[in-house]
Amino acid sequence: MTHYITRRSFLKLSAAAAGTLAIGQLLPPMVAQAATDAGLLNAHGDGYIPSMCEMCVWRCGLIAKVKDGRVVKLDGNPDHPHSKGHLCVRGQSGVMNTYDPDRVLDPLIRVGQRGEGKFRIASWDEALDLTANKMLAIKDTYGPEAMVFSSTHNLSQPQFENILYAFGSPNYGTQRSLCFNAMIVANLMTYGMEEPERIYDDQLEYVILTGRNLMEAISTSETSALSDGIARGMKVVYLDPRFTKTAAKATEWLPIKPGTDLAFHLALLNVIVTEDLYNHSFVNDYTVGFEHLAQEIETYTPEWAAPITEISAETIRRIAREFAAAAPHALAHNGWRTSNFINSFHTQRAITILNTLVGNWNVALRASGGESSSALGAPPQPPYPRSSAQRLDGVPSRYPVVPLKLGVFQELRESILSGEPYQAHGWFISRQNPVMSLPDRARTLAAFEKMDFIATVDIIMNDTAWFSDVVLPEASYLERYDPLSPVGDRVFLRQPVIEPQGNAKSALWIYKQLGERLGLGDYFQYEDEEDYIRQQLAPLGVTLEEVRSKGYAELPPADDPGFEWNTPSGKIEIYSETLANVNFPAVPTWQAPPEPPQGQFYLLTGKVAQSTQFGTQNNQLLHKYSDEPRLWINNNIAAERNLADGDWVEVTSEVGQVHIHLQVTPAIRPDCVYLPPGYGHLSKGLTTAFGIGASDSVLHVTYSDPISGSQALSQTFVTVRKA
């Protein structure tokens, strides 16, 4: 059974956190000056301010209710296409992100041993001078490439990249190889774009979700669209080894064997090709290489796939026929966190080709400009210096088709440990938590030990900050500006709904200050955050004041590429010459993933609705309404092994061991266990989250997909026994 909140039971907060009940009442109000000047707040500091959420990377539009200069409530902005008036559970908890009593509100300099958690408060000048001096010393002694930079998917990332490229280091770590390299590289090879936009219109009839747990890994507007579709009778086939909350809503749940989604999709392709169910005119007009595919998938029959996937041949054949019959109003979803096994790239390619064969382009999928817009201005800056050093993550030498801005983060960590091809000495980290996010935490901490200097920018003492030498406190997303965010035909503004508390500062300010101290001031030609945004808005002929009250400005309509793709052939590439040229299979090919030895389980990971990665477990509101993180195990297996619900168990992989309570449930395959992610924090600066759950990063073994560089997060096998 699962354990849910009743009228009286909550996860208890630790003693330090209990009692801070009234949100934000401990700190003086910080009335937002610009919003007051713009008339959004009255003389009492009351009013509504549009801005943008940052509780995950979906970035919904929000409207903040401010009272007496304090933000008291967040609602979804109806004008933003990602929120459409709604906010998810994390978005709703955003006030507690800003008013977290564990916020770091002053620059900190380490005084004890790394990981001991002893810091002293410093001025910004001292902390920034120290950071710049250490970075320059490393550059002078070892070259700029000895500094590693890492940051994750945020709006100020262009200015972060300015620091690293202007500094001259090629070593850039993003989270993408831990999340969706497989999907993005596959889309680039097939469509020449990172991620086509999915179209959920009233005609969409059929959706295949390959592990895309939209009801728990919530992207508000897409979750709403899927739910609306199901309500009006759209069919949803959901592949997942777990009976998740999405499985509970899907028309059909298929508890597929982990690592075999590729076989399932190859068999769908087989049926659609051999039974001649594909869209001939679309394939003829807009694709290249169909004949190579037809040849490759000849043997991938449903009968072949059935014993591999543990889904019957009849079911696979039926789904292929249903999908083709519903086309073009049929969508095979790419998934979200797609780095599961070292064959995940081929799985992703097979999904793109399934969509292609039924010709759903501009019906269920269409071109997306991504998260940038050429219509916006930018501060002027000189060209970057040339860096001749090899990248530590092996891109592009070992990973020739992985884009530089994606990288292979876990391999970067491996090179820090090996010192090959050269030794890194410093690490500048912003809004990222490699201690928790990279597989094999012990190795990440060992890599930290190799560093002469580590600086981290964050709003709380996350686990990486805990092991850093300098912690630079960023203003929360409700306290700061960020560069503008284009979504569709609008560009949205994040603006302060309160002034930063304590001495916290925006990333735009921190990067500029650091850049100037590094002698890179020419790359930061903006007076302040408002000036940066004004320069972005200049070509649109819109003032910041106009954007401030509405929260967005209209963009000129983008060119519709229609049926053209930015691939070498200009068409959708079923067969990829790019892949063939570097000796990778040019059409999706079956590769059997490893299986757990007798007596061991696949260790599954996957999101819960109340947390985003590793950064939200300390939010008291989310903590209050979360289930206790426990290890799921199938009820029949538990009975066989004499394990009971609530048992304290020892979970061991080849690289680590954790202890956690057991959750006995029928909602998981017998050969799998599942650990809710993001828990098991090391930082005692997280007084709410510390001591809760266990870290899957401790257990994860490092395996990279040779093509996309994706970390294979489900390819870790564990034993479970009563502790």
Add this chain to the structure above:
Amino acid sequence: MAEHSKSPRYGFLIDASLCIDCRSCMVACSVENKVSMDSTRIWIKETGITGNYPDLKRFTAPYHCMHCKDPSCVSACTVSALTRTDDGIVAYNKDICIGCRYCMYACPFEVPNYEWDERFPLVVKCDMCFSRLEEGQQPACAATCPTNAIRFGRYETMLAEAHRLITEHPDKYVQHVYGETENGGTATLYISPVPFEELGFPEAGTTSPAYSNRLVTEGTPMVAGAMLVGLSGTYLTIKHLKEEAAKERQEAEQTKASHTEEDGK
């Protein structure tokens, strides 16, 4: 009796087929209403995971005050801290509440919650986000629900919509609108793909025990000793009425079921 039964102005329509147990409503409500960290105005009712692997099912629904037409809690409250407004909102005035928790015993839906860890605890319950309504906004839970499992509007509209949905989709919903007749009728209405007992909803009769309560409480003077008598009186009344209600509800469901068959739909 008449003023107690007046039809509510506003109503919720909560659809268990749409709830994904994400708890946005719970957090939205807690922030909007500054609910203390040891309490909640909303919680999740659920079937648990039913069936045998791999044929599994699970349904959930957010659960909060039903806003009865004739609220038992109002009649049980000896100090009138709980009242039913002209709009049909069962409102709570913390400045008057003495923390006696009669309402918690009286409510057939087990709704009023308590600030268990506070030194001077108060009762915690939904007031339809009264202050948001005044500003023309939807209650926080309904406004944010990503799947529209919680809808809010004019009571008549919600009731009509509930009937439209269960009538048009007899294969998808059980043929009962929970709250239409329960406890004499409530402003919060539910529809569900599974019988409400399976979701853990209390069985409530079609009449409110409030009338019987009033016989006890309205004659009770506000003195400590007498309150004790009132409490046991209320408890016994409720216990008796709950047993009756269960029986009554069973009969009603049987009647409904046979009607549906007769209609041949």
